[in-house]
Amino acid sequence: MTHPKRTTLLGLFLAVSAPASAQSLVEVVTTTSIQNTLQQTASPSLTLPQVPTSPAPTTPSTAAPGKPAVAVTPLTEPQRALLAQAQSAFQAGQYPLARSRFEALVAQNYTHPDAHFGLALTLLAQNDEKGAAFEFTQFQALAPDRYEGPYNLGVIATRQGRFEDALRLYTEAQALMKDQAPPAAQRQILEALATEQTRRRDYAALSTTLEGITALEPGDLSAQYRLAQARTLSGQGTAALPGIYALLQRDPTRADAALLLADIYVTQGLPDRALRELDAAAGRVTNGGDRAQLLLRKADILAGQGETRAAVLAAQDATREDSRNASAFARLGELRALRNDRPGALTAYLNAVKLVPQSAAYRTALAAVRLSLGQSAQAAQDAAQALKLSPDNATLARALYVQGVSAYQLRQYAQARAALQSSLRRAPSAEAALWLGLSAYAQKDYASAASALAESVKLNPTPTARQNLASALLASARYPEAEAILRGLVTEAPRNAEAWYLLGLTHRAQQRSAEARTAFKTAANLGSAKAREALK
Template structure:
């Protein structure tokens, strides 16, 4: 399966608590989805900005790591009445988005009472909102030093690290914030911090740690079915498929029509080596879901499992059923085309690809698949047109390389050797393959670029030493006057396949070019005996 990209949402959530001393503005960095090879996750609900206890009521230095593991600082001087009013004014300006005014007020308060953490926190949030990451990091570091028991310091330092691409630092800081939040914050705040930690664990592919984090999230909110599903996915990705089953079934028990959970259950059984059980689960789920599109998705997964077992006929039938359930699904027709291609039913494959390209004309992959099928059917000009269309759609590198390969082979078969060489060379640069190098070598040979042909064919042989590639390489070496190298390859060919008259004939040419006439005549005789007409002429 293709794997979808990890997306991380960074946004500043500003809120003002009823009491000025309990200001708890937190930036948030929540994962939108868990990247995996099974099925994309649901989007978690962004938690609301919580309210923490006021700093004066919060124990410090005893519940969680501090940045330097230093003793708790002495308590700061209390705010004067005037300073408290200024703090309220600054927080109100920040909440209203009046950032320059907020910055001025917070800086003035810091100058008046430096050891009070709240102005540092407010200034850090203000600078963060203004995009001044360096200044914000300084203030959040001061906050962590002055109030080591509060999670806001390491949390927002983690946000800055994420924005700067320092993902390992971000994960560490979110972990510190989570440890503090467990004993110092409300469940909503804990959830927010844990979501940020989960996002970084997902990015790093640390699925065992992610499972532990998501287990904490589900414990905080046992009613969150999406979180339970994400936990099951993380467990599967951590290699704990059997352990994930109870959670996945619990999701289905509460939401029987949930498609992604049904797919996950099937994938778990496949991973456990129980494909028949997976197929039965998919059949059962097909009776629960509501729409034809959802049934088509289940049927396509069934087709994949059947194809992996070697039952391509059953896979075709499942994919055909998917197209009947959702006649607007280009993906279903494309998968059907791929399965027909596996069974070498090329006319049926072409018909399915034509439906896919008609439904999704901007999909370069479908045009490339259609071009390849046309090429195999001998529809050379049409294959070239489809490959050109695919390239106009800005495909991904792998698809572009395949389209260029088809274009190159089509050009070669039309006698357009220069364009063929150019297209095939581009293809091999993006996705080296034995077949692409083979056709590149043939194109170079047709242009009498024998050295280039030998180089390309040599690469083809390295990747897949088929008799065809080896024989063509020998021909290119002969044309380049590299007779000893050609002879070595040809001796291996006739040893592996003594019935190849062409290989014996080429061996004779290599021997004759090295002035070893008796050996050459013997090779020619063997080739002639095998029916090679050129060898008969060489004996005259």
């Protein structure tokens, strides 16, 4: 047996193993970095609404198509005084008094939008979203050409998690705001719309919205950066390049813009150009933290090209630039492990864990390196600690895997089987199934061993998994199945002494002595002591 943001109301593993492919690593890192930054920057905040001190005048209007025309009755002088009193009470935070006065105004002049608008804001300040939504709907019906109605209904929809409704309402507000909303209000509406477009990952529409924001405020460098991100994510990276270079000319120290620039060149198949841009940016930025981020991206690109030694050096430089950057140490550990520098990986992961002891991912990666170094007891302890840190599902599965293999190596087979079975329930894994099979075999539960090993072969038919499956089948007296697997193995690798020996055992168990002797002789000639013993 072998072991192998929200809106403001208008009231105006670390795994030790290598990635599946070098190119996919860069693509994943690039896309994730762009999306994460975009979501952080593009989300507006939701603050308490305020009534405009000088509300825009509302005139009689014809309702939108499909709605009945409603004549707006102008406010009388006493009603205007009541409106001012209600607004003052709202601004002073006297919401019950404000509500009472707005409701009195609604009773006196139901067809005037301003009464409904103020009442809606007051109800919303009192967390009565249902009542506020009703009043904003009345406002929209009485003033269908005003942007405030759909916008504020959109805010309520966002609060309630009705994001598709919010997107539709913000789009309506955006269409109505031209020539009537001041620039600040226009931006507010566009930011809300951008938030929902970001949520849907509709980057083409988001690009159009951000173009509107940059047109309103040409000096807003952050908006220009977000526009470049959105264009890149919509597949228009080359169209984003002029804006990024213009941004860097105005602020050469922006590491985020340099990172995005590098990402674009990588996606265009120009990694060397990306590396040169990162090197140039590293000489311009003013702090070590930014330099570390640039160096880490450089390491990712180098790793994507298969240049793991240079990637290690770049990640190592990142840890020197920012010695408090745990992710830099973790990346260094991953890259060192990729180069089979396990002691170096261990040191790097120890630093990452020291900086962020509550990271289940770092602790699990540390456990995996310890396991690869034969430190089974320490690996088990680290895996157990990781399991207490609320890991995500992938990290949980990996920690359970390390725990299971560690237990196997410590000959704690029952614990190994429990951990490996739990790992497999969370994430299919040929490795976990293999070790589960070995653990069952060690307990002489050959049927369970064969079942687990068959699953391992199904997921990844490596010679090791197939050979162990053959051994379990042989132990379960399923000789023809074992023989079929072993014949395939010796055909593919004629110098596999163990496979020849096991093939001899299957022949002998089926009373085919001559064939058994031939297989044993072949295994013995290849150095198998067990085969020589079987020939006696």
